[in-house]
Amino acid sequence: MIENLFIFLTGISPKIKRNLWRWWYQLMAKSYQKTDWKFMNYGFSDLNLELNPLTLSPEDENNRYFIQLYHYVATATDLTGKKVLEVGCGRGGGASYVAKYLQPQEMIGVDFSQENINLANQFYQFPNLSFQQGDAENLPFADQTFDVIINVESSHCYGSMTKFVQEVERVLKTGGIFTWADLRPLNELEKLKESFANSGLIELKTVNITPNVLKALDLVNESKQTLIKNNVPAFLKNAFQEFAGVKDSKIYQGLKTGQIVYLSYIFQKK
Ligand SMILES: C[S@@+](CC[C@H](N)C(=O)[O-])C[C@H]1O[C@@H](n2cnc3c(N)ncnc32)[C@H](O)[C@@H]1O
Numbered sequence: 230m231i232e233n234l235f236i237f238l239t240g241i242s243p244k245i246k247r248n249l250w251r252w253w254y255q256l257m258a259k260s261y262q263k264t265d266w267k268f269m270n271y272g273f274s275d276l277n278l279e280l281n282p283l284t285l286s287p288e289d290e291n292n293r294y295f296i297q298l299y300h301y302v303a304t305a306t307d308l309t310g311k312k313v314l315e316v317g318c319g320r321g322g323g324a325s326y327v328a329k330y331l332q333p334q335e336m337i338g339v340d341f342s343q344e345n346i347n348l349a350n351q352f353y354q355f356p357n358l359s360f361q362q363g364d365a366e367n368l369p370f371a372d373q374t375f376d377v378i379i380n381v382e383s384s385h386c387y388g389s390m391t392k393f394v395q396e397v398e399r400v401l402k403t404g405g406i407f408t409w410a411d412l413r414p415l416n417e418l419e420k421l422k423e424s425f426a427n428s429g430l431i432e433l434k435t436v437n438i439t440p441n442v443l444k445a446l447d448l449v450n451e452s453k454q455t456l457i458k459n460n461v462p463a464f465l466k467n468a469f470q471e472f473a474g475v476k477d478s479k480i481y482q483g484l485k486t487g488q489i490v491y492l493s494y495i496f497q498k499k
Contacts (some may be wrong), residue, residue: 234459243388251341258320258344261460264352267322271412271474271491273438291452292322294445298410299323301438302381303410305495308333311376314400315339316393317363317383321349325381330357339363355386359379365394370400380409392422398428410438410493414483418490423463430496437442442491443484450476 238366261325262384272294272349273280277292283300285293303323308331315324317337328336338360342344351362363369363388387393407430425432455475461469474480 239470247386247388248330252282253343254319254340255426257342257346258342262348262351263480267320267352267457268292269319270295270298270323271442272449273298273301273441274444276441276444278372279441289326294449294462295322295327297445298442299326299379299381301441302408302410302493303327303379304360305330305434306377306406310334310420311372312377313337313377313379314368314370315379315381316363316368316397317341317380318349318360319345319383320346321353321360322378324360324379325353325355325358328355333357333377334358337350337361338388339365339368341365343491368396368400371403372399374400376402376405378405378407380407380411382411384409384411385413391420391427394428394430398498403498405498406498407497407498408494410489410491412442412484412489414489415487425496429499432494433497433499434493434495436493437490439484439487439489439491443481445479446474446484447476452482 273293274297280301283293283297285296286388289296297311308327311333312335313327313333313372315327315336315338318324318340321338324338327333334357335353336358338349338358339362340349342362343362346362350400361369366385366389378401382388384393385418401407440488453475457466457469457475469479480489484491
């Protein structure tokens with residue numbers, strides 16, 4: 230039953246959808262506080278040399294594919310000296326990668342799970358990095374604050390994508406960049422495109438990265454299965470396998486058959 234949570238929760242009220250996701254992420258952060266789990270995305274693997282070869286320090290190597298998704302999204306623009314916001318930062322792995330490797334002047338990670346924020350604050354201390362609780366649909370920042378906004382595999386949880394995009398537009402500086410990646414079932418694509426089209430953001434690039442994500446899911450399948458086997462109580466195993474997108478999960482099969490697509494978009498504020 231609980232595993233159906235991860236099939237996008239279509240057809241329920243936005244408020245219930247938001248609350249269910251919040252409950253799930255709070256539960257996960259409370260239940261597993263070890264530092265060996267830093268990322269919650271499906272990863273990205275190079276197929277056609279989309280990425281420049283990425284040199285990582287040894288302690289980051291075992292998160293390579295999750296970091297590569299961040300790298301792919303975040304290097305949509307040069308972040309050197311920029312003020313950058315990540316919405317839906319989870320346990321902070323991606324924001325810490327950006328702060329450590331891509332030289333932003335300031336990197337702020339926001340997540341609506343206070344428990345995730347507590348973990349992120351505990352895991353990472355860089356002078357240009359901070360985390361705070363906040364809601365994607367009501368961002369706790371003044372108009373025109375950021376040069377760049379990053380959003381990785383988080384927006385499928387939001388009650389209203391339209392509200393989120395309006396908030397992004399509001400807190401971005403003129404000329405700022407919004408770089409986004411997430412998955413959607415095919416029947417929600419039109420709605421997603423409408424949310425973007427109704428904003429004043431200019432679309433610079435769209436790529437279907439489903440094959441890259443699928444390849445990463447294949448490569449990390451075994452280690453995820455082991456982690457779940459060793460750490461998750463029996464009654465939550467199916468839910469976790471679905472959430473993690475392991476082989477044969479509905480998410481994995483959906484990506485494989487084309488019923489679910491994983492997209493990246495880059496926008497600029499006029
Ligand atoms: C699949 S996780 C991805 C986390 C992170 N981006 C990563 O790749 O590791 C989705 C994240 O979005 C956050 N989230 C969901 N709804 C949110 C909202 N309305 N506002 C802010 N964060 C939200 C969740 O708490 C969760 O941490």
